[in-house]
Amino acid sequence: MAETARRTESRYGNRPTMKDVAARAGVGLKTVSRVVNGEPGVTPDTERRVQEAIDALGFRRNDSARVLRKGRTASIGLVLEDLADPFYGPLSRAVEEVARAHGALLINGSSAEDPEREQELVLALCARRVDGLVVIPAGDDHRYLEPEIKAGVATVFVDRPAGQIDADVVLSDSFGGARDGVAHLIAHGHRRIGFIGDMPRIHTAAERLRGYRAAMDDAGIPVEPAWMSLGVTGPERVRRAAETMLSGPSPVTAVFAGNNRVTVTVVRVITERARPVALVGFDDIELADLLQPGVTVVAQDAAQLGRTAADRLFRQLDGSLVAPERIELPTRLITRGSGELPPA
Amino acid sequence: MAETARRTESRYGNRPTMKDVAARAGVGLKTVSRVVNGEPGVTPDTERRVQEAIDALGFRRNDSARVLRKGRTASIGLVLEDLADPFYGPLSRAVEEVARAHGALLINGSSAEDPEREQELVLALCARRVDGLVVIPAGDDHRYLEPEIKAGVATVFVDRPAGQIDADVVLSDSFGGARDGVAHLIAHGHRRIGFIGDMPRIHTAAERLRGYRAAMDDAGIPVEPAWMSLGVTGPERVRRAAETMLSGPSPVTAVFAGNNRVTVTVVRVITERARPVALVGFDDIELADLLQPGVTVVAQDAAQLGRTAADRLFRQLDGSLVAPERIELPTRLITRGSGELPPA
DNA sequence: TAGAGCCTGGACAACGTTGTCAGATGCGAG
DNA sequence: CTCGCATCTGACAACGTTGTCCAGGCTCTA
The missing domain is CATH 3.40.50.2300 (Response regulator)
Structure with a gap:
């Protein structure tokens, strides 16, 4: 009652911070940071004490703050038409796997084939500072993405080319x-x-x-x-x-x-x-x-589309890519009977 | 060369900040914040100047910083087995729609039915401070989630109950x-x-x-x-x-x-x-x-499972829920012939 | 015209983390 | 025993935003 309990009404429902861990372990803030990030220069004994405090408090690093400081979110956005469509499921999964291999998470959004909703989603993703975007466009004018791309958001379009801007695109023939x-x-x-x-x-x-x-x-x-x-x-x-x-x-x-x-x-x-x-x-x-x-x-190979696009995205982020390119994957005719029926 | 070009090598590839906008518009930082967030107390003329500066610079609010300040990320995490599975596509989409209705984004992760990967994903999502989690569990011990739930991360399990902890679960019969x-x-x-x-x-x-x-x-x-x-x-x-x-x-x-x-x-x-x-x-x-x-x-109705779970998640976040509950949805037998064949 | 009150705008701190840098500590050698 | 060096540790600023609070200018009234 006396102490105004600020801590109790804290935003994250009382999430412990590195400061709390440091206090409990009797070390400095930065030392905790070092332990959490596996940086060198901490004696085993100190590390143990810090680790104990972390476990005792249930501390989990706040990646929002980390992102703010470091500038990379290690997450990419995927905007597609409808996750429930059997064509996009495997595509999304393929993108996710590539992202995972690069240590990134995937934020998903369905545009429902609505250009306005697509833009809304893309900008929301940019506001979260995703490192990159894989977009299956619903609209045909993507100039709204120009400032984002210029600001360094890697962008690859899939399945359909971008409208009014020059960007990487991966599609089927x-x-x-x-x-x-x-x-x-x-x-x-x-x-x-x-x-x-x-x-x-x-x-x-x-x-x-x-x-x-x-x-x-x-x-x-x-x-x-x-x-x-x-x-x-x-x-x-x-x-x-x-x-x-x-x-x-x-x-x-x-x-x-x-x-x-x-x-x-x-x-x-x-x-x-x-x-x-x-x-x-x-x-x-x-x-x-x-x-x-x-x-x-x-x-057409949906998974391959997704993989190719994601690969290209991360190569953009590596800086190993320069000019936008159009990649076209071949299709495959699979004969099973219905296409071989003679005219009646 | 002389001026160390700190600004140029800035992390977000030179993203303008509110400070930049403020400087350009000739107003204070907080005024820009007010305009961006539609807060009252700004004269139309000032607002116009700020808006012009925003457009000219291509400014986009940095939600990471916002999150850090406000404590809510307006995003929820969904961990499932495989996004490419036709059962999970509609489920995921249903969760996304509910999230969208609450102004939240959806971060997706596939556990590939691997308990370790599930935990890894869940904790990564917690580190990003998602407001809530919808989990289709792969493992059978979720005690690792206890500190998170205690810290206020809303959590709902779907399709399968949580292991070793008491949590909301929505499943089919x-x-x-x-x-x-x-x-x-x-x-x-x-x-x-x-x-x-x-x-x-x-x-x-x-x-x-x-x-x-x-x-x-x-x-x-x-x-x-x-x-x-x-x-x-x-x-x-x-x-x-x-x-x-x-x-x-x-x-x-x-x-x-x-x-x-x-x-x-x-x-x-x-x-x-x-x-x-x-x-x-x-x-x-x-x-x-x-x-x-x-x-x-x-x-079973995958979309309904997702909707129900997401609804419950947001009701947890509203604070309108207290005790964890188990919700079981009925299944439906659809006869189409194969099940009515007599024994041969 | 002076005072009260309102409206607008801005200075400042804080959110939780990481990079920088300097201080402390311990050890071995002279 | 002291100096030097290497190793470990911590204080501090900064990331970009929002909440708090105060200042200044305006209008309206007496």
């Missing part, structure tokens, strides 16, 4: 993958081929559409507008889009699905139909080989 | 779910039922095994040791385990799979066999309804 996938369908006799994809403002979606057009063009097949369904999100809308292009006066005999979510829904739609429909999907999906028929896909 | 799933197989005429699960030191695995035994016991069926395969991890070992119990002198006619990864592998094994084998799996898997037959599962 969406154009080539889609072109090959569609060409595969054409090679199996299809001419009326549908495309269902995400909003074209998303780079990958646009590239895959371009690949579709290129394959059709290469084969001299004029594309009818009714075959293309762009910017459809959500299972219901994908379902409607698929059903529309499979019905009507000139139904398609094959579908190219622009991403894993579209593929899953299209599989459902096709399964319900009597007439077989060929299908090639972008992104691999689990159990694709166990379906009847197996789903042929253009696979 | 593994025992009841497994018992119901196995009873479902028994109801469809099976008596020789196999169980393939994770290491029994993992709480959920042990509970599901217990559920299996209980269901068999309730039906008066003595369990043969050859029917149970515990502690199998990795597709190859699961495959071998499944093949073993499906062959030999007294093969099982049905399998209960202890988690999503086991289920997937067992599906593969069963598909390759001539004789049909019934299957019920714990955890739902994507596309389970499209397989032939559809896979019957005991489903």
Whole structure:
């Protein structure tokens, strides 16, 4: 009561500090710091006393203060669309592993494909002074990052390039993958081929559409507008889009699905139909080989994307990198049956 | 050269500080702080000048310093097994959404089911002074968390209870779910039922095994040791385990799979066999309804687990919670065909 | 016009840590 | 026994922010 109990109402719920440890061990503040950080120049006896005090008090170094002093947070930020998407899980994990190898923690954020939320997240991460950022961009204007990059925040974009700024980017060959996938369908006799994809403002979606057009063009097949369904999100809308292009006066005999979510829904739609429909999907999906028929896909290696991006990030931090670069990873066509069905 | 360029080699790559902004705007340090934090007591004209200086310099508040001063980091930590696992993706996302609603960021870490790595991660998060922790434990002794919890770090365990300490836990009814799933197989005429699960030191695995035994016991069926395969991890070992119990002198006619990864592998094994084998799996898997037959599962709601845990975490932080509690969410049996096959 | 009261702005300390540097201690050699 | 050196230890400032508190200038009233 008498002593105003300032200590008791302390912010961290009474976290002991090095000062407390020093007092208890009967040594100086800096000596505690030395012990905690394993610096040389402490006699075994002193070290033991300090260690005892640390254990007794349950002391844990306050990294916020450490960061403030040292300038490096040993943490990196990852902004992606949705952690629950099976494509991003492995990517995130790969980034985390690389970060771990460099002694850094990973702060995660989902943009939900909303540019504003992306920016909000990125800036929040910068305010925490993450050492670096891995961003799967939702927006197409990243000039807001210029001061950050200039201030030394390492930055790598993944899956889609940055907008309006020059930065490292690691992505899959969406154009080539889609072109090959569609060409595969054409090679199996299809001419009326549908495309269902995400909003074209998303780079990958646009590239895959371009690949579709290129394959059709290469084969001299004029594309009818009714075959293309762009910017459809959500299972219901994908379902409607698929059903529309499979019905009507000139139904398609094959579908190219622009991403894993579209593929899953299209599989459902096709399964319900009597007439077989060929299908090639972008992104691999689990159990694709166990379906009847197996789903042929253009696979990209999400983990490899993440690893490559994180590697590059830490090389930026090492200072061993100079000019931004664009790294494109190849895709792989995996034939399992659905893409080899003849036109019905 | 003459002026030792201290500023130039500054740690944050020359990040402007409030002091710099103040100098440029010709105001005091605290005034900048007021503007940045939207505090009252600044004339519109002054505010404009400060804002201009902020924009011109690309100033971003240093949250490390802020944290040091204020004591709250507005970030929470999530330690789980593997972000790439389809079960944890949605869980993590759900936690993130709740955190976001409370203005907090999420720091993620994968323990890879290694108790030591779990502890390492948790303590690293505590050193960063996260406000709270959501932990999916890998180990079974969490006494190392006692000083942290005492110091005010809100803590909630998910999916599995904490070991050796009293803490909030949110989990699915593994025992009841497994018992119901196995009873479902028994109801469809099976008596020789196999169980393939994770290491029994993992709480959920042990509970599901217990559920299996209980269901068999309730039906008066003595369990043969050859029917149970515990502690199998990795597709190859699961495959071998499944093949073993499906062959030999007294093969099982049905399998209960202890988690999503086991289920997937067992599906593969069963598909390759001539004789049909019934299957019920714990955890739902994507596309389970499209397989032939559809896979019957005991489903748990990963997102709901995450949401519930995070809600509870923030209620701890509000101070509106007192005693640790155990919250058990029900599971749901989803029949799709594989669990309704008669014994062959 | 003087005094009271309000509003704005700024000086200063503190948060917990680390880097710098100087002081203390102990030991061996002369 | 004293000096010199090496080793160990601690005082102090600084990191960038926020909370406290006071000063100065303004308005409004008497």
